[in-house]
Amino acid sequence: MKTCLIVDDSTVVRKVARRILEDMDFSVDEAEDGQEAIDKCRQAMPDAILLDWQMPIMSGLEFLKQLRAYIGGEAPYVVYCTVENDIGAIAMALRAGASDYMMKPFDRAILEAKFETPLAAA
Numbered sequence: 001m002k003t004c005l006i007v008d009d010s011t012v013v014r015k016v017a018r019r020i021l022e023d024m025d026f027s028v029d030e031a032e033d034g035q036e037a038i039d040k041c042r043q044a045m046p047d048a049i050l051l052d053w054q055m056p057i058m059s060g061l062e063f064l065k066q067l068r069a070y071i072g073g074e075a076p077y078v079v080y081c082t083v084e085n086d087i088g089a090i091a092m093a094l095r096a097g098a099s100d101y102m103m104k105p106f107d108r109a110i111l112e113a114k115f116e117t118p119l120a121a122a
Contacts, residue, residue: 003027007037008052034058045072053082068097
């Protein structure tokens with residue numbers, strides 16, 4: 001079973017994403033901020049990560065930089081999630097190692113499209 005870590009400070013976003021990803025047969029874990037996510041990745045590296053951009057304690061961008069520098073941190077498929085349609089921020093995330101991005105709010109079809117096909121090949 002594929003694993004996914006949802007990293008978002010919004011309980012609602014985590015709950016919605018969890019429901020969809022579990023329906024897709026992912027084993028799901030959650031983190032409220034980037035520091036908690038780094039700690040969880042050090043314990044067990046997930047196959048995929050749904051990553052919020054703006055969070056307290058450690059931003060999504062800082063998390064992504066630390067993740068990709070960590071041994072084994074190059075492996076997870078990371079979807080950066082933002083409410084801002086800022087091409088500069090999206091470009092920064094992709095340069096830092098995001099695999100893909102999507103806008104909030106998202107729905108089932110969008111989340112499935114971002115996680116189903118790329119991870120089926122993995």
